[in-house]
Amino acid sequence: MHGWAPDIIGAIGEPTTDAEGYLHASFTDSLTSRAAGRQGLGRIYTRSEGRDDQTTWQTRNAQHDAVLKWGRRTSGCSSGSPRSNEKDASMPDFPAFPSTTGGEFVAPSKDLVLPVGAHVDQLFRRTMTEPFVLQRLSERSYWVEVGVFATLFYVGEESVLLMDPIEHCYDGVVAAIESVTAKPLSTVVYTHFHADHIGDAPRYVEQARQDGLTLRIVASDMTARKLDAVGSVLPRPTETVAWPKGGFAFEDLGVQMHGFEWAAHTDDHSAWQLATERIVHCPDLMGPDQPPFWRFTANERFLFAERNLNEVQEMEWDFLSAGHANIGSRADVQFELGYYRDIRNAVIQAFEANPFSGFIDPSQGAHTAWFPAQLAAVAKDAVDLMRPKYGQYYGFEAGAPSNAELAAFTVFAFR
Structure with missing residues (x-):
């Protein structure tokens, strides 16, 4: 990022701004958008109590400069480009932490399969300075983290399967996929109904429509019911699998869903097993290579969390994709249980x-x-x-x- 566009500078790049400048910078030129903007202005300026202090010209300039510094720092790595282990000099020092399991730290690779039990090195620094972190887990399966959200994709003979369309991560996830294949994304899975893990679904639906495809969205029937119960605005599954045990086929890959009868995170929480890949994808079960996150990864029913960990530990797998943090191993689950x-x-x-x-x-x-x-x-x-x-x-x-x-x-x- 090298600065605001000239028309935006012209609209709001002065110490004193007006309504037209605000509308131009914040809304499109359509009649509907402009009308919504004027309604917002009305709500802002008719409120007389409890208002925030007015920002100063100095504050606005400082915010502008901070955004530019962030943009220059994060825009320098294009999709699929080699990653450097050198830290950007403009970034603060990132503290180093020991492995919770004593496992090996390795640089991420889209070509080399991760050794079982190893973790991606310098993960926090990488997620703060790179558009995505990509690691190969098998011949066809890849783990990708964008910001602090991680997911998994599988490259089939004809198309790509994505486990969870994680929210606000569309560009990074798509760039990661495009760095290893030109095949279209045809199928996504909703592992549970929380919006932070499936919130980008509309963007994938729209892209599929533009490509002349109908996106296949797979979820458990429990998740489908939850989406209806909460009145979710997100696209509904196009097909469901039976709760608590079900599965579906993606080309030659069999995917098995293990729903937790007594689920801790949310009552539609489940683990999805890519059996031939020896991978389990279970977002929010835990955070590998770190102690538990806030409220044990935002558990709604903590009483059953340990039970869920033991259920996953009994499944057949080498790699755990947990939706956040690092790539997990059985040693990570043992650390969590301890x-x-x-x-x-x-x-x-x-x-x-x-x-x-x-x-x-x-x-x-x-x-x-x-x-x-x-x-x-x-x-x-x-x-x-x-x-x-x-x-x-x-x-x-x-x-x-x-x-x-x-x-x-x-x-x-x-x-």
Whole structure:
């Protein structure tokens, strides 16, 4: 990125802007778009209370310069180009973290299959500075991460299968696919209904339409029901597989779906096995090569999370594609299970040190403050107990407090 377009500079590139400049920069010239813009302006300027402070010319210039610096940094790697291990001098230093499993770190490659148990090196730096990170997992299967979202694609004889049209990642995913094949993308899978993993589906549908194709969208019938139940605006599956065990064929590849009867992440959560490839794709099960993310990867029903991990561990696979973080191995699942056991024990110990009686305070005027205060104290002590073993790993300090509080509530509520 080398700067705003001249017409945008002309519209809003002055200390004082007007309504027409805002409309030109923020909306198209269609009558519908301009009408929507004027409605927005009306809402902005009729509000008299609770308004944000007006930005200054200096602030706007600083934001402009920061965007340009980011654009120059991230636009220098075209699809399929070789990746350098050299860090961009304009980027801050990225801390190095040890492997959670003691596994090997290797540079990503679209040509060389990843050794089982290895992780992609410098992953956080790469995702912050490159349009995509691509790693081959088999003759036909590839793992790709764009930003902090990862997915999997399979190159068939005639076309490409994509596991999850991850949101806001269309350009990077398509560039990664085009760096290894010119075959069209014909099929996508919805592994569960959360929009961050399937939110780009409309773009794939539209591109298929432009190519004269009807995009095949496969999901479990549980996911299809969830999309209807929440009134999702996303495209519906064109075919479904039976819950909790089902499958479908993509050319000569068989894909098996294992739905979790007692699912932790969301009740339509499932693991999809590319059997002949020895790969399982299960977004949000865990984050390989790091301690668990916020609330154990945003689990809705944490009580069953450990059970789901054990179910996946019993399947036949060499590589785990988990939707975030690195490429997983069985050692990663074992690390995660060990973390679960340790945080449960830490929480039990912290409860003993923070009995509920110590938080009863009638002067607060409501009993509703007492239990949250106890949970917060238990979570803090549990994190302190976990830190000597896990504090060295990527993301521990950010994820551990919410994980400890979730584990604390589970220990409190279930016997």
